[in-house]
Amino acid sequence: MKNYLNPLIKNFKGKDFKDFALYVYTMMQKEIDSKKKKQDKDKYIKIRQSVLNYIIANERAIVAELKKQNRK
Helix, strand or coil, X not given: CHHHHHHHHHHCXXXXXXXXXXXXXXXXXXXHHHCCCHHHHHHHHHHHHHHXXXXXXXXXXXXXXXXXXXXX
């Protein structure tokens, strides 16, 4: 899961958790839209759902990481 989240956290410029969740959703949707095969699209839909479930379950850790990124 970290291999998907770390680049997203580093590229995210905001501070708010809700904005981050929306950012994750839209970035994953772009990946889904770029795929031609239905099988690939389904794979990324499952990944997107897993990532969103993970960030919701670990909201405090994600917010702390976002704040740490903004200090740099």
